[in-house]
Amino acid sequence: MANKNPPAPPTHRPPEVAQTLLALLHAQGEVARLSEREQLFSSLLDSVNAVLWAFDWESRQVLYVSPAFERIFGRPVSLVLADYNEWRDSIYPDDLEYAEHSMAQVLVKGAVEDREYRIINAQGEVRWLSDKCFINQQREGEDRVIIVGIAEDITDKKQLEGELQRLATTDVLTQSSNRRHFFECAQQAFDTAREDGSALAFLLLDIDDFKLINDSYGHQEGDQVLQRIADSGKAVLRRGDQFGRIGGEEFAAVFPGCTAEVAEQIAERLQREIQRLSFTHGQQAYGVTVSQGLTGLTAADDSLDSLFARADAAMYQAKRQGKNQIVRG
Template sequence: MAKERHPSIQTGPPRPEAAQTLLALLHAQGEVARLSEREQLYSSLLDSVNAVLWAFDWETRQVLYVSPAYERIFGRPASLVMADYNEWRDAIHPDDLDYAERSLAQVLLQGTVEDREYRIINGAGEVRWLSDKCYINQQREGERVIIVGIAEDITEKKQLEGELQRLATTDVLTQSSNRRHFFECAQQAFDRAREDGTPMAFLLLDIDDFKHINDSYGHPEGDQVLQRIADSGKAVLRRGDLFGRIGGEEFAAVFPGCTAQVAEQIAERLQREIQRLSFTYGQQTYGVTVSQGLTELSDQDTDLDNLFGRADAAMYQAKRQGKNQIVRG
């Protein structure tokens, strides 16, 4: 006797519409998985980038997006800047705020600004340098203006640049300006004084009998003398004056906006400060003196070399007259 087939149980291949539904479901699950993987990949990439990706609505002054690096670089919660753009403004170094805002506005005219560099003060109170490039993301006329950008922390690069600049412009032994940098700055001061019609004084200073110090006590002792005299120069000179070591035992100073009378008072203070220095070698104590030549800018001076030449001649006259004195030339 034949077995009776239950009407609800389907045998044989599935109906075509059921197969299509199953395939669609499997395809959808695959798309979801791929989207999830892609989202995880994007998230991982954004986490690894040490720069802040950001988007800003120009009209509403609203930050639309900041990447995870914002909290690492700014040291502040991202939720605060998303709620109030002033959080970003308040983090900018006060001396750089005007520039940061003006350079951001330039993107409206140029479409892109790639040379913005400014400082921020992060949540820990540290000063950081940012290179902040920005672009307009407006596709069609009439659409709202969205500015997007990438702010990279370049603090280490700036520190390296500063150190290289210091090495290029500083005398290694005395930490004062080296000859090349001193004369570059002196030339700029000379040009400004000529253009503005303001006074300027030039001073040369040479250590008396320095060869005797090196021969008697050794070069390390001579190096200490140079360092102490450089320290005295930096302590006595005014803010804005230039001071540098331009030769073995020779130093120079430029006094912008200063007459020879006022510059001579400063040179006298420096002379007294150096005379008070005391050095010890073994059981022996000794001091040092300097000879100084001073001159000022005149209407006939067309070149910095004119001042340098007169100051040099005055300094050698001070040597011939017995040393340890100031001669004006």
């Protein structure tokens, strides 16, 4: 007897349908993984405080900049992608020539990793960049020169370096050069004068009766005297002159390109400026004076030490002659 029941539906899909479904599932998985990678990559770029960039050398076109550009430069990414001058015009004017020349060196060297220059961002802040750049590996037959790089904001590092340099070279109390830094600068000035055959003057000054000030009014009052005299020295000296505290109550100055005769006029102004200073301790008012020894570079001077020794001898002669005066040695 024939079976009149309809045939049961197949329990398995045709192989080609199953393969198609598997392929779709695999593709969806790949898309999901790619999306995750893109999100991760985008998140990493957002968190890095450095600008990744790509630049077409021939067309002078920025091909890519990472999101940090907007944080560091304070300008929209779209502007620099449209016009390379948005980056170029942000460079601090004094650093522009160096920045352009150093990037051009990548064409010769293949990589430049020691570029440091300043920019002025849209808010008017000066920022330091460390900008490393490389020639991108070109595909065979491709003539375009693509430079890629990473520009890191190192402003905080530069500020710390500057502060450490200031602490290493500055007398903490008077904010003038300390002894070591002063004599380093004085040696450079001496060497330059010897090479160029130019003039150089050296001045030493010592506060008269400084021990009496400390004993009578206390060391805090003595510190104020030192600070005020240092301020007077920095106010009177010319740009390019070097001034520093080289001992307890002893200061020194170097005058590059200056004869002893001209330096003496500056020393006289400093003498008058110091004589005008007025101090008070309680109800007691008092003033201070200094003794100065001055000398100029001669043909016989073969070292900075000889110049210093002559100025030192002249200063002590000023002390012996009654103080509050300038003696040339």
